Amino acid sequence: MAKVKRRYVCQACGAVASRWQGQCDDCGEWNSLIEEAPPTAFSAKHDLQAGGQAINLIGLDADIALPERMTTGLPEFDRAVGGGLVAGSASLIGGDPGIGKSTLLLQAAARMAKAGRHVVYVSGEEAADQVRLRARRLGLGDAPVHLASATSVRDILTTLGQREEPDLLIIDSIQTMHSDLIEGAPGTVSQVRASAQELIRFAKRGGTALILVGHVTKDGTIAGPRVLEHMVDTVLSFEGERSHQYRILRAIKNRFGGTDEIGVFAMVEEGLQEVGNPSALFLTDREERVAGTAVFPALEGTRPVLVEVQALTVRLASGATPRRAVVGWDSGRLAMVLAVLEARCGLSFATCEVYLNVAGGYRLQDPAADLAVAAALISALSENPVPHDAVMLGEIALSGELRPVAHSALRLREAAKLGFGRALLPASSAAQASGISTTGFRRLGDLVDHLLGRD
Structure with missing residues (x-):
């Protein structure tokens, strides 16, 4: 009688091993291999052309009713x-x-x-x-x-x-x-x-x-x-x-x-x-202007959602290692924006702890949020609030140039509907706006000068 072979299956990725081991070789998970019964095999080989059933083939241009x-x-x-x-x-x-x-x-x-x-x-x-x-x-x-x-x-x-x-x-x-x-x-x-x-x-x-x-x-x-x-x-x-x-x-x-x-x-x-109206969840109601905040019109499918990006910078004593903490955004992208602000705009964050948060627990994955993040960081560093009636959107290149984003008109229409009167965005997208005043910038340095009152 043939000996039954043991079979260990990883519960994380489904990989099969012939013996138990502490770590799965395929996915690297620990203690995920569990012994399972081997699959039942056919006792005889079958002719691939015998015993089958013909299937119906249709063309791509066939009329098919939409699912109910x-x-x-x-x-x-x-x-x-x-x-x-x-x-x-x-x-x-x-x-x-x-x-x-x-x-x-x-x-x-x-x-x-x-x-x-x-x-x-x-x-x-x-x-x-x-x-x-x-x-x-x-x-x-x-x-x-x-x-x-x-x-x-x-x-x-x-x-x-x-x-x-x-x-x-x-x-x-x-x-x-x-x-x-x-x-x-x-x-x-x-x-x-x-x-x-x-x-x-x-x-x-x-x-x-x-x-x-x-x-x-x-x-x-x-x-x-x-x-x-x-x-x-x-x-x-x-x-x-x-x-x-x-x-x-x-x-x-x-x-x-x-x-x-x-x-x-x-x-x-x-x-x-x-x-x-999801924007009501992610915007903070306040009467006073606060430094370090910027509003970004995010887009989820066909639905614009206005979210508030919050930044805080804290000066440290010389020699201390600054901390970077991010909630609701990609930490790698924050490092890139900080590097562009330092290398292309002359701002120094080397001696500052930087904290970034997206209000309401919202998670941003849109690269168009670069400009709003940069504006919040500039405002926090200079302690100069951004205009309270402005929204910001745009992607930042490593050269410091501002790149246009998709569906700018749809985002800005939602901002105007919620009472925002201005938009700071790349110059190439300024002509697409309607119902809201726009200010276009070609480079990130131009935005820095605008927010600091140097233009």
Whole structure:
């Protein structure tokens, strides 16, 4: 009798090793190799041309109907997924523990159920009574949502097969599901992959919109095999700081729409409340002008969001090592802006500690924020406030030149709508503005002279 070969699978990346070791050779994670049963192999070789079924081939110019969308009753949720859930689609939503994933999905499920949709919510982490208590706290206790607490995929699919197929099926979470087709504990790579595959096959066959909740690792990525993100149609990330009230639902992957839209929510006592004007969350209300702040019109998809960039500089005694601290922006990009200000504009930050913060816990990834960051740093260093009615946008090159950014007109229209009357931006973008006074600069040094009153 042949000896059964042992097989160790990394729970972080899915790599397979023949023996146990402390660190995975592929991803470098420690203590992530767990022994799993080897996959079942076919006992005989099959002719590749026999026993198959012919598939239908179509051309690129074939007329195909657009997929039907099901609105959830939460416009911000629908915006993030591209207009609503698609029948027969599979979505994966991840986020930090306690960020509000279950609350968001329970609110969406309740609104769809009240609109006449057949909704099933299966929790593998909480009892059905716990979910009901949360629904009562949210004022959703009368919603006709069908609840269950189960972890066996076979039991779930058997139950759903005995009644009308649901319009929406929520699994919270996929790491707690267990398939008896293979060996392994719930949460392992093989179990997560097999459970998701069975659930997705059920959703595709019956036209059910499936939403899987996924745990995240300490670095914010969805736990389990990377192939899980390839298996689903949409990957959503629910982001935010638990110390701040705002939450952002962002699409990382979407086969039925774009990945540049976001949904903004605020966590209140009644649950997650939609935010129609996100700029109100990220702008500070104050009567006095404060040095070290600048307003930047960010762009998330087609939605402009005005955020406040805050900077603080502290002079140190000679010989001390200055500190650079950043919250909500890339620390490497801050180092680049500081280097350009020193090398091209003659400003010295060598003896200063520099602290940069984006108000409200917002995270900026737009290179157009360079000019607003530079303006906040100049204002903090000189203790000279920037104009309170001005917004700033533009990308800074290493040569000190200011480069134009995309969709300047859309950003400035939103700024004018919120009462801002001026915009400081690259000279090549000044002609694109309407409804707001613009001042264009070709080089960063020109902006420094303007803010310091030397022009």
